[in-house]
Amino acid sequence: MGTELVSAKDIYNIVRRTMGVMDAKIQLHGEITGYIFYNMLKAEGQYTSVELAEYVLLGMLHDVGMFKTGYKEGISQCETINVWAHSIYGYLFMKYLSPVGDKAEIILYHHLPYKLHAQIKSKYMKITQYLTLADKMDVFMRMEGHGMDQDYFQRNCDITISSKAVEVFQSAQNSYNFMDRLKSGEYQKEVENLFGAVHFSEKQKQGFLEMLVYAIDFRSQQTVIHTMSTKTFALELGRLMHVSAMDLQILYYGSLLHDIGKIVIPLSILEAPRRLTDEEMKVMKAHVVITDKILRGIMDQRIVNVAARHHEKLDGTGYPNGLEGGELTELERIAAVADILSALYGKRSYKDSFPPERVKEILQSDADQGKICSEVVKAAVGHYDEIIQNYERQRNETMERYIDITNQYDSIYARFKEYEGVMF
Numbered sequence: 342m343g344t345e346l347v348s349a350k351d352i353y354n355i356v357r358r359t360m361g362v363m364d365a366k367i368q369l370h371g372e373i374t375g376y377i378f379y380n381m382l383k384a385e386g387q388y389t390s391v392e393l394a395e396y397v398l399l400g401m402l403h404d405v406g407m408f409k410t411g412y413k414e415g416i417s418q419c420e421t422i423n424v425w426a427h428s429i430y431g432y433l434f435m436k437y438l439s440p441v442g443d444k445a446e447i448i449l450y451h452h453l454p455y456k457l458h459a460q461i462k463s464k465y466m467k468i469t470q471y472l473t474l475a476d477k478m479d480v481f482m483r484m485e486g487h488g489m490d491q492d493y494f495q496r497n498c499d500i501t502i503s504s505k506a507v508e509v510f511q512s513a514q515n516s517y518n519f520m521d522r523l524k525s526g527e528y529q530k531e532v533e534n535l536f537g538a539v540h541f542s543e544k545q546k547q548g549f550l551e552m553l554v555y556a557i558d559f560r561s562q563q564t565v566i567h568t569m570s571t572k573t574f575a576l577e578l579g580r581l582m583h584v585s586a587m588d589l590q591i592l593y594y595g596s597l598l599h600d601i602g603k604i605v606i607p608l609s610i611l612e613a614p615r616r617l618t619d620e621e622m623k624v625m626k627a628h629v630v631i632t633d634k635i636l637r638g639i640m641d642q643r644i645v646n647v648a649a650r651h652h653e654k655l656d657g658t659g660y661p662n663g664l665e666g667g668e669l670t671e672l673e674r675i676a677a678v679a680d681i682l683s684a685l686y687g688k689r690s691y692k693d694s695f696p697p698e699r700v701k702e703i704l705q706s707d708a709d710q711g712k713i714c715s716e717v718v719k720a721a722v723g724h725y726d727e728i729i730q731n732y733e734r735q736r737n738e739t740m741e742r743y744i745d746i747t748n749q750y751d752s753i754y755a756r757f758k759e760y761e762g763v764m765f
């Protein structure tokens with residue numbers, strides 16, 4: 342386990358840090374909800390530690406839909422009144438983009454009052470009740486500032502929350518006294534230890550990260566496509582350059598995460614239908630600094646560098662650090678070319694896709710000027726059609742998922758509309 346490139350604990354830490362960069366309140370809320378949820382499930386004694394770790398992540402990410410919907414009216418408002426938009430997006434992200442798609446209903450129904458549960462057919466309703474209790478515990482007792490020991494739960498028993506959930510909560514508290522560890526902050530170490538002791542498959546690790554990345558990108562269709570295409574191009578170019586299997590993995594993680602820092606860039610800049618002003622460009626350039634900040638100290642340094650150096654140029658004119666050729670590894674050079682290829686080939690809000698000859702020309706001219714690696718460009722230009730063909734297949738899949746999620750959102754929202762505005 343110690344030798345794997347990316348561990349379950351790394352995944353947990355990336356999720357945590359990314360959410361923290363987005364909004365410290367959402368991150369803390371997710372973390373506390375996840376911890377209460379975890380203790381309740383642990384008290385039931387029927388889950389493996391891998392399952393428990395997955396549920397902790399699910400708990401941490403239960404409000405991930407807010408990445409898409411925003412929360413201008415305040416998190417508390419989204420958690421008590423306008424509850425459906427983020428529940429539905431969270432559900433769709435979990436269902437279509439994560440490795441725990443079968444459990445996505447837990448997210449969809451986390452704001453459905455218990456008295457309406459009988460209308461729903463899902464094998465996860467009991468676990469949903471636990472998440473609802475954990476969520477409300479944090480919203481009402483901490484965020485809304487009512488203190489942790491009021492009789493909210495007794496009063497709302499079998500109305501918003503189930504008595505079964507209250508029972509399990511109490512028995513978990515009796516066994517583990519976890520509320521004390523929550524208050525003292527000791528819980529953080531405990532959760533980290535849990536992740537340190539479990540092993541996630543490559544599919545699980547990639548699935549959770551892809552969900553995180555696409556949930557962030559989902560604000561903007563062109564960003565979703567850009568991340569996917571950069572990753573695909575980087576892997577294609579890596580193969581053509583005959584890098585090792587380990588290096589391909591580094592390229593995969595680095596290119597998947599390269600624009601994760603865009604989480605802080607406003608949509609008005611990400612989707613500007615024109616070239617950016619100097620001021621906006623400055624903001625945009627910060628995304629690589631944020632990418633570095635999110636990944637540094639967690640991910641393997643080679644992955645961090647592939648991700649955070651994709652705008653550096655061999656002649657020292659790139660950003661953020663103006664590194665030069667000698668300082669940039671082969672993998673970093675590949676990722677930089679993949680990023681440019683994606684930008685040139687892809688449609689952007691300010692430009693159409695360039696025809697193949699034009700793309701090749703620009704790449705070649707950048708290489709001739711000593712900005713990007715000519716070996717990598719040679720591979721890209723020489724195998725252009727095959728690279729693009731492979732990419733187009735994946736692009737169609739990604740687009741279909743994107744459109745599917747958007748359409749399903751509308752139809753599910755229509756179903757939940759009758760509950761909108763009711764205080765739960």
Ligand SMILES: [Fe+2]
Nearest residue numbers: 403404420451
């Ligand atoms: Fe929520």
Ligand SMILES: [Fe+2]
Nearest residue numbers: 403404420476
């Ligand atoms: Fe919540």
Ligand SMILES: [Fe+2]
Nearest residue numbers: 599600628651
């Ligand atoms: Fe970038």
